[in-house]
Amino acid sequence: MNIRFRTLELPYYAKLVCVLLSMVIIIYGLHTLEGLLIPLVFAILFAVLLFPLVKRLENWQVPRIVAIILCLILTLGVITALFWGISIQISSFAEVIPKFVERGNEYINSIQTFADEKLNIDRQRQLTEIKKYLSGALSEGGTILTTTLLATTSILTNIFLILLFAFFFLLYRDFFRSFFYKVFNDVRRSEIDEIMGKIYDVVKDYLAGLVLVILIIGTLMTVGLLILGVDYAVFFGFFGACLVLIPYFGISLGSLLPAAYTLVTQDDPLKAVGVIGVFLFVQMIEGNFITPYIVGSKVSINPLAAIIVLILWENIWGLPGLILALPMTAIVKVIFDSVDALKPYGFVIGEAEKPRPPIKNLKELAEQLPKRAKKIGTVEERG
Numbered sequence: 383m384n385i386r387f388r389t390l391e392l393p394y395y396a397k398l399v400c401v402l403l404s405m406v407i408i409i410y411g412l413h414t415l416e417g418l419l420i421p422l423v424f425a426i427l428f429a430v431l432l433f434p435l436v437k438r439l440e441n442w443q444v445p446r447i448v449a450i451i452l453c454l455i456l457t458l459g460v461i462t463a464l465f466w467g468i469s470i471q472i473s474s475f476a477e478v479i480p481k482f483v484e485r486g487n488e489y490i491n492s493i494q495t496f497a498d499e500k501l502n503i504d505r506q507r508q509l510t511e512i513k514k515y516l517s518g519a520l521s522e523g524g525t526i527l528t529t530t531l532l533a534t535t536s537i538l539t540n541i542f543l544i545l546l547f548a549f550f551f552l553l554y555r556d557f558f559r560s561f562f563y564k565v566f567n568d569v570r571r572s573e574i575d576e577i578m579g580k581i582y583d584v585v586k587d588y589l590a591g592l593v594l595v596i597l598i599i600g601t602l603m604t605v606g607l608l609i610l611g612v613d614y615a616v617f618f619g620f621f622g623a624c625l626v627l628i629p630y631f632g633i634s635l636g637s638l639l640p641a642a643y644t645l646v647t648q649d650d651p652l653k654a655v656g657v658i659g660v661f662l663f664v665q666m667i668e669g670n671f672i673t674p675y676i677v678g679s680k681v682s683i684n685p686l687a688a689i690i691v692l693i694l695w696e697n698i699w700g701l702p703g704l705i706l707a708l709p710m711t712a713i714v715k716v717i718f719d720s721v722d723a724l725k726p727y728g729f730v731i732g733e734a735e736k737p738r739p740p741i742k743n744l745k746e747l748a749e750q751l752p753k754r755a756k757k758i759g760t761v762e763e764r765g
Contacts, residue, residue, distance in 0.1 A: 406424075413698050420702045421540050425547030426708060430585045432457065436552055450552045454545050461541065471617040577720045584712045590675045592627070598676075599623040599633070599668055605659035610653055612644050622661055626668065627705045633668065637661030683711055685730040 392400070412419060432453045439449035553559070562574055604619030614619065622636025637658045645654035682689075691711045695703030711731065718728030 386480055409698060416699050416702075417707075420706075421543040423706055423710065424540075425544045425551060427585060427589060427706075428457070428548040429551040430582060431589050432548065433555075433582075434586070435554065436658055443659050446553065450549055453552075454549060457543065468617075471614060542566050550707055565744060573663045573720075577716065579617070580716045580720070584716055585709055588712060593671075594676055595668065595673055596620070598624060598672055599626055599664055602664050603660060606664065607640065607657065610644075610656050610660065611648075612640060612653065612657060613647065614640075614643075618643075622664075626673075633661055633665040677718075682733045683708065683715065684733050687711070691731075 425703075432450075435453050436446075438451045439452065440446055444452075507643045559575075559578070562578070563571055567572055571627075600620035600623030602619075603622050604615050607615035607619055618636075618640035621639070622633055623635040625632035628635070637660075640661075641654045645651055646655050688708065688711070691707045692704055695707040695710070697703070699706070713732055715728050718724040718731075
């Protein structure tokens, strides 16, 4: 028995109110359920990244479950190696902490002397202010430590959930495809397969390109820091490279830690300026050459839309939102471009088209028409 529902036509203002209320409810739900949704989205990205390897193992007659488990073990091994390498680098910093503290005290004394002689702020007043802020920092120390421990526990829990969700996404991928067939039963399966294929290509190319970008940027910054003679150049270089996950200003933020370390541990303050210069130079190359040529137009989002979605997802999910903003927006754009009613929204978040120069007179129009007709004919032949 088929049940039909009558379509109710609403006035424009009522539709607008419904859309705004829906957006508020969706954003509130995303924020409330972030503990579940963030691992879920990361798991989808991991599943997309691991799918080619799983598929290759399956083509070699490896059972699907065994192939997925092998890929997840490999992923867990890579993550463990990364954490191990980072922990070794951080533990190495303990050797230079006394020198770090000593040089920091020297800079503080220099600042105090400058404030006393040039700004007429006596040292007693400075010490009073320092003690006030220091006592406040100490009183919050327990809270900071507790928060750090909880964050570490949360990261480990999320890694486990991500791997678990990725396992089931890879195992039941055919089941989920059948689910979409049933949900959109009035759409041809070939169209659904095409949309899912586009989403897969966008996410896969974005993630693979991002890994390559991180390797190139990390190498460039490591070479630059080695030329400057900065200690732990490899760690600082790839630490800054990983911050490319935060678009537009991630690499700039990554320069602060090595610059502060260099300023305190070395005699030449210009080296700290050089460190910032290396990071900014690499960021300029990354934004103008590396990312556009490697990632290409797979994530074709205009800068205005990118900034808006970055701010939006940062307010919803914090740092994970910044990392996930662009791939999720790219997925949304693929869906918008595939649905006739949503194509205008896909257009407005996509790359802006270059405006055509205005036609000054009819003679110029007559000259351009054959060229345009020839161009249209070439496109149709290729199609």
